Amino acid sequence: MPVDAQDGPGPEDVVVGLVAAPGPAGSAVEPAALQQELARRYPGTGWHVVPVVDALVVPPATDDELVDAARDRLLAAGWDLAVCLTDLPLQLARRPVVAHASPVHGVALVSVPALGPVGLRRRGLALAVQLVEELLGGGAPDVPGEGDRARGRRLRHRARQLAADPRDDGGEAELRFTARVLTGNLRLLAGMVRANRPWRLAYGLSRALTGALAAGVFALVTPDLWAMADAFGALRHAAVAAVAVGATAATLVVGAGLWERAPHRRVRKQVALFNLATTATVLLGVLTLYAVLLALSLLGAGVLVVPDLLAAALGHGAGPGDYLEVAWLTTSLATVGGALGAGLESDAAVRQAAYAYRGSEVAPADA
Structure with missing residues (x-):
């Protein structure tokens, strides 16, 4: 039964x-x-x-x-x-x-x-x-x-x-x-990272997303950026993307004081795990934000960047690979703009990514 x-x-x-x-x-x-x-x-x-x-x-x-x-x-x-x-x-x-x-x-x-x-x-x-x-x-x-x-x-x-x-x-x-x-x-x-739900961090960073979108729109319609994107190789693009993601993540961690310190030696290893989980959560959240911005940049490039103007700026015919390079560099620069916007986020919004902070929220005891 x-x-x-x-x-x-x-x-x-x-x-x-x-x-x-x-x-x-x-x-x-x-x-x-x-x-x-x-x-x-x-x-x-x-x-x-x-x-x-x-x-x-x-x-x-x-x-x-x-x-x-x-x-x-x-x-x-x-x-x-x-x-x-x-x-x-x-x-x-x-x-x-x-x-x-x-x-x-x-x-x-x-x-x-x-x-x-x-x-x-x-x-x-x-x-x-x-x-x-x-x-x-x-x-x-x-x-x-x-x-x-x-x-x-x-x-x-x-x-x-x-x-x-x-x-x-x-x-x-x-x-x-x-x-x-x-x-x-x-x-x-x-x-621990799964419990933190890092994909929700990107949704909570409204100011960071707004700053990133504003920076992306201005970068996307700049012919000099088109030429830079064409001149960059894949390795340079990847390096710029890594710096952009790292800068945004560091701004969030440092700005909101997410890094915990062990009050006693007996809990030092546990606090180290808190910090690892928090850092991984923030990085995955920023990478989620980066992926969303890349998709929006590709869409924006297809709508705003005229093929003839792009070809004239590059000095050769424009193909899908050129649009991808433009969107990639635009996303990296927009993410840096998002790092500036992340500094304006409220501590409460950002600190949800901190493992120890989330774990310390004690609900009222049930009868």
């Missing part, structure tokens, strides 16, 4: 708090899907998943700080277990930590960026179920002759024990699921 995550918990249900950081992290695990999968795995146990939006901590923060904050939330809400979906990157000895289970606290963490940019819901659900099993003692293997109802009572008893406030930190060891150093860090960085 389908399980409705919105129904209230029964007296015999194991209550799992699913705490997600504000933003894309909450899409990694659907509460109803988790409840249904747990019910399928343990048919003799009632399950109730309570979805909550709460960042729990202000970044940068360690996984131990997250566990403590989640434990406080668990005790305050009266849950049996807590699974937290965080957008913070967690590491252990240079290895990305994908998940962290603390049976003594009844708390598990999932670092959503470490799941990578694709297959998020499938991997997130499988990992959340595995973490609940680990919190309950490795999945609570079957006892010979034990039925579903008896097993369910044993699991509920185990969950109630975890929910009791521990007197010390002794007991079972904490478990961390780590990934390979190289591929894991690349997947982690890709997941």
Whole structure:
């Protein structure tokens, strides 16, 4: 029978708090899907998943700080277990930590960026179920002759024990699921950039886009620019484009103060990942802006630049390649104009690209 995550918990249900950081992290695990999968795995146990939006901590923060904050939330809400979906990157000895289970606290963490940019819901659900099993003692293997109802009572008893406030930190060891150093860090960085949604940065830079379009229109109808575009080779065009994109990105990062500094040595690696994700987000956003401007420049060149005038300025016949060169150089110069406009953007508009800034937006805690 389908399980409705919105129904209230029964007296015999194991209550799992699913705490997600504000933003894309909450899409990694659907509460109803988790409840249904747990019910399928343990048919003799009632399950109730309570979805909550709460960042729990202000970044940068360690996984131990997250566990403590989640434990406080668990005790305050009266849950049996807590699974937290965080957008913070967690590491252990240079290895990305994908998940962290603390049976003594009844708390598990999932670092959503470490799941990578694709297959998020499938991997997130499988990992959340595995973490609940680990919190309950490795999945609570079957006892010979034990039925579903008896097993369910044993699991509920185990969950109630975890929910009791521990007197010390002794007991079972904490478990961390780590990934390979190289591929894991690349997947982690890709997941952080995906969570930042860099393609939305170009849409938010209205002043930068306006400045770029104004610069592009003036450049597009200048015969001297046509001659320069014709004289440039592909390598020079690429170099000018790289400088234009880099200048715009640097203006955004420096102007809005997106570069973070580590307040403590223990979070230095995490802050370094914040800065890498922010820089990659800004670069991809500016490249998106560049691609849009290139398409508009090609359209504008086809409409505004008369073939006979272009041929006269170049001293030879004008073909599609010449129009592409004109549009390419126009786009590069327009992007530099966009860098000037980017300096006029409000900090709030630009700082959405900063990973730590986005992660620190704590939504009101749900009841």
